[in-house]
Amino acid sequence: MCESEEGQGCTSLKRVKIPDSVTRIGQYAFGECIELTELVLPDSELYVDDYAFYDCYSLKKVQFPEKTAIWGRDVLPDDFWKTKIQEDTQGCIYVGEMLLKCEPKSDSIVIREGTAFVAGDAFLGCGALRKVTFPESLVSIGNGAFEGCEYLREVKGGTNVKYIGEDAFYNCSRLEGIDFIRNAEFVGEYAFSNCSSLTSLDWPESMPVIKQGVFSGCSRLRDVRLPENIESIASVAFSKTPWQENTAIIENGGIYIGDILLINMSRIKDKKNDFITYYPWNVKEGTRVIAPYASDPYAFHVLSDVKELKLPEGIEIIGEGAFRDCSHIKSIEFPEGLKKIGDRAFESCYNLEKVRIPESVTYIGEDVFWMCSDLKEIKVPKHLKDEFYYDGTAAVIYY
Numbered sequence: 438m439c440e441s442e443e444g445q446g447c448t449s450l451k452r453v454k455i456p457d458s459v460t461r462i463g464q465y466a467f468g469e470c471i472e473l474t475e476l477v478l479p480d481s482e483l484y485v486d487d488y489a490f491y492d493c494y495s496l497k498k499v500q501f502p503e504k505t506a507i508w509g510r511d512v513l514p515d516d517f518w519k520t521k522i523q524e525d526t527q528g529c530i531y532v533g534e535m536l537l538k539c540e541p542k543s544d545s546i547v548i549r550e551g552t553a554f555v556a557g558d559a560f561l562g563c564g565a566l567r568k569v570t571f572p573e574s575l576v577s578i579g580n581g582a583f584e585g586c587e588y589l590r591e592v593k594g595g596t597n598v599k600y601i602g603e604d605a606f607y608n609c610s611r612l613e614g615i616d617f618i619r620n621a622e623f624v625g626e627y628a629f630s631n632c633s634s635l636t637s638l639d640w641p642e643s644m645p646v647i648k649q650g651v652f653s654g655c656s657r658l659r660d661v662r663l664p665e666n667i668e669s670i671a672s673v674a675f676s677k678t679p680w681q682e683n684t685a686i687i688e689n690g691g692i693y694i695g696d697i698l699l700i701n702m703s704r705i706k707d708k709k710n711d712f713i714t715y716y717p718w719n720v721k722e723g724t725r726v727i728a729p730y731a732s733d734p735y736a737f738h739v740l741s742d743v744k745e746l747k748l749p750e751g752i753e754i755i756g757e758g759a760f761r762d763c764s765h766i767k768s769i770e771f772p773e774g775l776k777k778i779g780d781r782a783f784e785s786c787y788n789l790e791k792v793r794i795p796e797s798v799t800y801i802g803e804d805v806f807w808m809c810s811d812l813k814e815i816k817v818p819k820h821l822k823d824e825f826y827y828d829g830t831a832a833v834i835y836y
Contacts, residue, residue: 447467447470448469448470448471448472449472450467450470450472450473451472451473451474451475452473452474452475452476452477453467453470453473453475453476453477454477455476455477455478455479456479457479457480457481458479458481459479459481459483460481460482460483460484461483461484461485461486462483462484462485462486462489463486463489464486464487464488464489464509465488465489465491466486466489466490467489467490467493468488468489468490468491468492468493469491469492469493470490470493471492471493471494471495472495473490473493473495473496474495474496474497474498475496475497475498475499476490476493476496476498476499476500477499477500478499478500478501483507484507484600485507485508485509485512486507486509486512486580487509487510487511487512487557487580488509488510488511488512489509489512490512490513490514491511491514492514493513493514493517494514494516496513496514496517497517499513499517501532501533501534501535507554507557507577507579507580507600507602507623507625508535508554508555508556508557508577508579509556509557509579509580509602510557510558510579510580510581511557511558512556512557525549526542527539527541527542527543527546527547528540528541528542529541529546529548529549531549531552534551534552534553534554534574535552535553535554535555535556536548536552536554536555536556536559537556537559538556538558538559539559539560539563540563541560541563541565541566544565544566544567544568544588545566545567545568545569545570546560546566546568546569546570547569547570548569548570548571548572548575549572550572550573550574551572551574552572552574552575553574553575553576553577554575554576554577554578554579554600555575555577555578555579555582556579556582557579557580557581557582557602558579558580558581558582558584559579559582559583560582560583560586561581561582561583561584561585562584562585562586563583563585563586563589564585564586564587564588565588566583566586566588566589567588567589567590567591568589568590568591568592568593569583569589569591569592569593570592570593570594571592571593571594571595571598571617572594572595573594573596573597574597575594575595575597575598576597576598576599576600577598577599577600577601577602578598578600578601578602578605579602579605580602580603580604580605580625581602581603581604581605581607582602582605582606583605583606583609584604584605584606584607584608584609585607585608585609586606586609587608587609587610587611588611589606589609589611589612590611590612590613590634591612591613591614592612592614592615592616592617594617595616595617596617596619596620597620598617598618598620598621599620599621599622599623600621600622600623601618601621601623601624601625601628602625602628603625603626603627603628604625604626604627604628604630605625605628605629606628606629606632607627607628607629607630607631608630608631608632609629609631609632610631610632610633610634611634612629612632612634612635613634613635613636614635615629615632615635615638618640618641619639619641620641620643621641621643621644622643622644623644624644624647624648624651625648625651626648626649626650626651627649627650627651627653628651629651629652629655630650630651630652630653630654630655631653631654631655632652632655633654633655633656633657634657635652635655635657635658636657636658636659636660637658637659637660637661637662638652638658638660638661638662639662640661640662640663640664640667641664642664642666645664645666645667645668645669646667646668646669646671647667647669647670647671647674648671648674649671649672649673649674649729650671650673650674650676651671651674651675652674652675652678653673653674653675653676653677653678654676654677654678655675655677655678656677656678656679657679658675658678658679658680659678659679659680659683660680661675661680661684663695667697668726668754668777669697669726669728669729669754669756670694670697670699670726670728671728671729671756672699672700672728672729681694685699688721691720691721693721693724696723696724696725696726696751697724697725697726697728698720698721698724698726698727698728699728700728720748720749720752721749722749722750722751723749723751724749724751724752725751725752725753725754726752726753726754726756727752727754727755727756727759728756728759729756729757729758729759729779744765744766744767744768744788745766745767745768745770746760746763746766746768746769746770747769747770748769748770748771748772748775749772750772750773750774751772751774752772752774752775753774753775753776753777754775754776754777754779755775755777755778755779755782756779756782757779757780757781757782757802758779758780758781758782758784759779759782760782760783760786761781761782761783761784761785761786762784762785762786763783763786764785764786764787764788765788766783766786766788766789767788767789767790768789768790768791769783769789769792771793771794771795771798772795773795773796773797774795774797775795775797775798776797776798776799776800777798777799777800777801777802778794778798778800778801778802778805779802779805780802780803780804780805781802781803781804781805781807782802782805783805783806783809784804784805784806784807784808784809785807785808785809786806786809787808787809787810787811788811789806789809789811789812790811790812790813790814791812791813791814791815791816792806792812792814792815792816793815793816794815794816794817794818794821794825795818796818796820798818798821799820800824801817801821801824801825803826804826805827806827806829806831807829809829809831810829812829812830812831813831813832814831814832814834815827815831815832815833815834816834816835816836817833817834817835817836818835818836819835819836821835822835
């Protein structure tokens, strides 16, 4: 990955060839590289983030990849496109296989066959747009591509779409169906947020994780069918939807959907009687997943009474940031059968002293124990030796 702002302001940089091993170029990664004239992008399934080459106004030549996954907002400077545009009769501007920008000349658009990806913000705020037909060649829809198209009702085709960026259809309040996600492999945060005309959803097996806010504010969404292989639902993925209100179960301060702990709260306020009920820390038996960011703040964030953490049998996944800042935890007992621990799951658990990762774990994320300053010993299975990264002072013992 090329990190955000990694090469920003490198005024002497004239040519960049990014290797095929790179899968993501972050925001402003090469912003303001004012002498950059040539760019070769890798032939990987590349996620190019918003403003990656912002203000590189000397850029003349770009070799585009064949497999670009997501093309964000304003990736390249506006001047680059002025000599390379192909505007069709519908008001759409294409560069090779990319639909860069469209100012529709009617309320219905047919994206031409051969188009592989729609750039970020391509149809941003096209208020008159009512119908879009995707070609079978389309694989990627960029960040905010149709954001604010409030009269867009129908999207046809697109059965081969694999990637849908953040905010892609945000505030498309009249959009009635999203069949084009049936084969998707990635849907970004808030992609369909505030699509208030959506009433039903079949989530595909190809995506076991549902990210933050994807369907938040879909005020008519009542029928949601999830596959059996679902691994995680982010805490606000379905917030303010009838489906979550009708499906979720509140038990001992936790909000559950099936065997997923969606949100954990140490206190719950009764809306009618205006009083607060306090709950001890608890994860009920039968829980399989503790969702990433399972509350705001995090799932068990700053629960000062939690000193010994024993998770029940059956938990397979601990989400990203789940126990961040639980500074009073001194010991953790993981169940055998645990498979995944997300990034920064126990970050800033300052009093944590010893940890043993069970042999059943097959994936451990980045910075899981970052800033656990009292940590003295971490026991890690040998098969995770190449994956586990830790730069603190604790002894790491591989067993």
